Amino acid sequence: MPDIETRIKWASLLIGAGLLVQLLALLRVHPLAFVAFLVVGCPLVGAGIVLYLVSLVARE
Amino acid sequence: MPASLITLFIALTAGLVLLVGFRAHLTRAREGKILAFVALFILPVISVWGGFSEQMDRAQSTEFCLSCHVMGDYGRSLRVDDPSYLPAAHFQNKRVPSDRACYTCHTDYTMFGGVNAKIRGLRHLQVQYFGTIPKPADIKLYQPYNNRECLHCHLGSRRFEEVSGHHKTPDLLESVTSGKRSCISSGCHDIVHEVGSIADASFWKETK
Numbered sequence: 001m002p003d004i005e006t007r008i009k010w011a012s013l014l015i016g017a018g019l020l021v022q023l024l025a026l027l028r029v030h031p032l033a034f035v036a037f038l039v040v041g042c043p044l045v046g047a048g049i050v051l052y053l054v055s056l057v058a059r060e
Numbered sequence: 061m062p063a064s065l066i067t068l069f070i071a072l073t074a075g076l077v078l079l080v081g082f083r084a085h086l087t088r089a090r091e092g093k094i095l096a097f098v099a100l101f102i103l104p105v106i107s108v109w110g111g112f113s114e115q116m117d118r119a120q121s122t123e124f125c126l127s128c129h130v131m132g133d134y135g136r137s138l139r140v141d142d143p144s145y146l147p148a149a150h151f152q153n154k155r156v157p158s159d160r161a162c163y164t165c166h167t168d169y170t171m172f173g174g175v176n177a178k179i180r181g182l183r184h185l186q187v188q189y190f191g192t193i194p195k196p197a198d199i200k201l202y203q204p205y206n207n208r209e210c211l212h213c214h215l216g217s218r219r220f221e222e223v224s225g226h227h228k229t230p231d232l233l234e235s236v237t238s239g240k241r242s243c244i245s246s247g248c249h250d251i252v253h254e255v256g257s258i259a260d261a262s263f264w265k266e267t268k
Binding site: 004005006008009011012013015016018019020022023025026029030031032033034035037038041042045046048049052053 | 063066067070071073074077078080081082084085087096099100101104105107108111112114115118119121123124127128181182184185188
């Protein structure tokens with residue numbers, strides 16, 4: 001598997017995990033849900049997006 | 061945007077993201093590259109923005125503030141059957157929105173008031189789970205209640221400007237609007253949550 005595809009796979013896993021946390025955080029109206037969204041969900045999605053963008057500009 | 065729509069959008073995005081991840085070879089074709097860009101960049105950014113907006117909206121709700129056990133008595137004080145209780149008079153007469161009752165009075169009406177409220181909330185969470193939870197009656201404001209939060213709604217209203225109590229002395233209204241005299245701690249509107257004596261109070265039963 002080319003490097004770019006490996007990075008895309010990892011990026012999608014990170015983004016998918018972050019979105020899953022965001023979905024779970026929307027199930028309850030509670031401060032812990034807010035913190036989970038902000039401290040876990042957002043960084044995971046952010047890291048995945050950054051990894052994807054890096055894969056676009058990185059050399060094979 | 062309704063929460064259900066945001067939830068659906070995030071779920072669909074997650075599905076598409078995982079599809080691209082597990083079928084990474086699709087990105088070899090031009091169409092696949094466009095799909096990956098949409099699925100791994102545009103849709104997640106929109107999802108985070110929508111989720112953040114929804115979470116911030118929820119964080120302003122009365123339900124959110126009262127979800128910690130220690131705030132229960134403060135929530136009950138909104139329903140005390142006594143109009144001299146300031147929060148009860150505001151809540152029961154819809155002077156504050158029922159679903160934003162806490163936030164309406166307890167956010168600083170400044171540029172970063174909402175952000176500051178959230179930062180204080182994180183500290184509350186730390187105390188709730190890792191610290192010693194105080195008794196409800198021992199909870200104090202970080203700083204004296206600022207008239208600005210009252211005047212945000214009341215300033216300029218006819219009742220506020222003309223009520224006789226605000227003209228007991230010639231300079232009373234001016235001293236209130238300038239913040240020299242506190243609305244709630246100068247002996248005028250000083251019955252607030254009073255959670256220490258809430259066990260003896262009677263409560264208003266809202267008719268649906």
